[in-house]
Amino acid sequence: MRILDIFKSPEMTVKLQLNDILQMNDQTRPYGLLLSETQARELIETRNQAILEQGRVELSTDSLQKIIKVFSSSAYISSSDYAPLLNELVEIFYFMKNETHDRISDDELINIMKELFDGPSRGSAELLKHRDLPLWSRMMRGNR
Amino acid sequence: MKNTGIQKYSLMKNTLEPKSYTLFLLREGQRRSILDQKAVDEFQELLMPLLAELILKYTRGESSSVTVETAQRLLGSLLYSTDAYLKSFRHKEAAINCLANSCPAEIYGKGQALISTCLEQTQILYQEIKERKMNIPIRGYHYSIDEDLPDFLNHYDLLFNAQNTMAGIDYPLFSDNMRLQGIFYIEQYLKKLSMETDFCHLFSPADINQLLRDYGRVYRIDIAEALINVFEIIFINSVFSFLAGNQPGDLTISNTQINMLQHYFNAMSPAQYPMVISHTIDKLLNLLGVADPDFINYIEVFVPLFMPRFVNALENKSLANVIIAAQPYQEAVRVALDYGERLSDEAFRKLAEQIRETVEPASKVNVIASNINSLVDFLDVLEADCLFGQDYVLLFDTLGDIELSILAKIAFAEQLRGARVLKLQNLVVAELNIIWQIKLACYFHGLSAKRLDGIEQRLNDILYNP
Numbered sequence: 001m002r003i004l005d006i007f008k009s010p011e012m013t014v015k016l017q018l019n020d021i022l023q024m025n026d027q028t029r030p031y032g033l034l035l036s037e038t039q040a041r042e043l044i045e046t047r048n049q050a051i052l053e054q055g056r057v058e059l060s061t062d063s064l065q066k067i068i069k070v071f072s073s074s075a076y077i078s079s080s081d082y083a084p085l086l087n088e089l090v091e092i093f094y095f096m097k098n099e100t101h102d103r104i105s106d107d108e109l110i111n112i113m114k115e116l117f118d119g120p121s122r123g124s125a126e127l128l129k130h131r132d133l134p135l136w137s138r139m140m141r142g143n144r
Numbered sequence: 145m146k147n148t149g150i151q152k153y154s155l156m157k158n159t160l161e162p163k164s165y166t167l168f169l170l171r172e173g174q175r176r177s178i179l180d181q182k183a184v185d186e187f188q189e190l191l192m193p194l195l196a197e198l199i200l201k202y203t204r205g206e207s208s209s210v211t212v213e214t215a216q217r218l219l220g221s222l223l224y225s226t227d228a229y230l231k232s233f234r235h236k237e238a239a240i241n242c243l244a245n246s247c248p249a250e251i252y253g254k255g256q257a258l259i260s261t262c263l264e265q266t267q268i269l270y271q272e273i274k275e276r277k278m279n280i281p282i283r284g285y286h287y288s289i290d291e292d293l294p295d296f297l298n299h300y301d302l303l304f305n306a307q308n309t310m311a312g313i314d315y316p317l318f319s320d321n322m323r324l325q326g327i328f329y330i331e332q333y334l335k336k337l338s339m340e341t342d343f344c345h346l347f348s349p350a351d352i353n354q355l356l357r358d359y360g361r362v363y364r365i366d367i368a369e370a371l372i373n374v375f376e377i378i379f380i381n382s383v384f385s386f387l388a389g390n391q392p393g394d395l396t397i398s399n400t401q402i403n404m405l406q407h408y409f410n411a412m413s414p415a416q417y418p419m420v421i422s423h424t425i426d427k428l429l430n431l432l433g434v435a436d437p438d439f440i441n442y443i444e445v446f447v448p449l450f451m452p453r454f455v456n457a458l459e460n461k462s463l464a465n466v467i468i469a470a471q472p473y474q475e476a477v478r479v480a481l482d483y484g485e486r487l488s489d490e491a492f493r494k495l496a497e498q499i500r501e502t503v504e505p506a507s508k509v510n511v512i513a514s515n516i517n518s519l520v521d522f523l524d525v526l527e528a529d530c531l532f533g534q535d536y537v538l539l540f541d542t543l544g545d546i547e548l549s550i551l552a553k554i555a556f557a558e559q560l561r562g563a564r565v566l567k568l569q570n571l572v573v574a575e576l577n578i579i580w581q582i583k584l585a586c587y588f589h590g591l592s593a594k595r596l597d598g599i600e601q602r603l604n605d606i607l608y609n610p
Binding site: 051055056057058059060062063094097098102105106107108 | 192195196199203206207208209210211212213214215
């Protein structure tokens with residue numbers, strides 16, 4: 001038996017996280033962007049999987065909520081591709097946290113992702129992940 | 145931070161949980177039915193906001209996630225503090241009751257306070273030890289006190305990495321407790337070092353330095369570089385010198401006295417050895433005025449630790465390897481090891497390539513002779529895979545007795561250390577792994593007895609006096 005099971009009662013955990021995510025609908029409603037409960041569950045699962053794959057630990061959904069909040073204002077996101085896009089952005093976010101060796105704060109990284117997404121990537125998560133963020137990352141390393 | 149939710153993944157479970165007294169007590173409390181599952185669950189749930197807060201502090205609020213390794217370290221640090229407080233209870237039951245009746249934040253806070261106090265006291269103790277530092281020619285001792293310990297104390301992070309001992313302290317104690325971590329390890333290290341230092345100060349610095357020089361000669365080591373515990377050497381010699389009839393406080397013992405001790409112990413049953421030695425220690429400490437109960441307690445492990453080595457030495461009639469006899473005066477022959485100017489890395493790389501490309505062994509030797517001025521470079525050439533077969537013999541042929549004896553000392557230090565009589569002819573090639581050393585041993589085997597005598601004489605003469 002492991003005493004320190006900080007991952008206890010996953011049902012309760014998911015329920016708490018789900019509430020956090022669904023509450024974000026209040027802020028994204030003006031942009032016509034809403035997540036259903038199923039989509040929110042899927043987003044949490046994507047986030048959990050991304051954290052696991054990147055070997056990270058997070059005891060809150062703060063960064064997920066920030067991603068939703070910041071990207072909801074993008075002109076490139078429509079209600080039909082909102083949920084799948086969020087899933088991709090979450091994966092990219094945790095990947096980049098490791099790529100940047102935690103030198104960039106959550107807010108800074110999310111803002112840069114948004115800037116590139118709305119700029120050179122023109123709303124393409126594919127271009128953001130494979131072209132514009134790696135380019136930015138190289139430039140950033142060169143500057144340090 | 146709204147909640148402490150996190151996904152359940154067995155991978156992280158396995159990697160996150162550190163060894164901890166707190167967790168041990170939770171299990172123990174459950175086993176003894178002092179804590180029920182609900183209490184254990186509650187404790188865990190309340191521990192998580194503390195970790196979440198620590199993560200936020202660690203990232204200065206800039207990131208809500210950290211790598212698993214960082215989370216593991218932070219959790220370890222958190223539990224180090226709770227452990228610190230729970231270990232302050234004399235009885236386990238009291239600590240478990242504390243777990244049952246206090247919230248983790250309270251235990252954590254009290255633990256942090258204890259660690260902080262311990263850090264302050266350890267810093268004071270360190271200053272005291274620094275002021276009483278012994279004047280002995282052992283670099284590891286001085287380096288540990290002058291560099292390693294202040295480095296630890298200046299960089300100790302009681303918030304994010306309290307469990308880390310960080311400092312690689314070279315100087316060994318007579319009896320160290322390596323199970324301790326963080327500041328509590330350093331505290332016990334310094335307390336023991338302080339007691340050892342107090343004891344060593346009972347003897348004359350000149351006698352101590354003479355004993356260390358003799359130790360170096362017996363074991364054929366450069367004591368300046370050796371990682372040896374001075375207290376233990378002094379303690380053993382003082383006890384047996386006293387047993388041999390010398391004055392308390394005398395460290396010297398002659399070979400004749402060692403032989404006498406050999407006969408003395410041979411005349412009794414091995415079961416009596418511990419009693420005789422313990423009795424001698426008690427009497428000696430009494431006469432030296434040593435009454436510190438902590439010190440008496442510290443050296444209680446001496447006899448059981450020392451006995452196997454002592455019995456073995458008696459059986460093999462090699463007591464002089466355990467008790468250091470005063471060595472006959474010998475003028476130290478200082479061989480001017482030429483550490484001459486070393487080549488730069490780039491120049492050395494080019495030279496190694498040149499040697500490798502040269503086919504004729506004689507030409508190779510010429511290239512080496514005309515370019516290498518330093519012993520270190522010479523050794524690097526030997527290890528640079530640029531010599532083959534006959535090259536070695538020709539190269540060794542260019543060296544004189546002194547150079548060959550220096551190479552022998554470097555190459556065969558381990559084999560020579562235990563030997564009472566130096567005989568290069570007795571080198572066992574099969575025990576060697578490095579090519580140039582094998583070639584050198586073979587080279588020695590091929591030399592005349594007269595030439596070997598000369599080299600062995602030089603080898604005996606090479607004393608690394610501090």
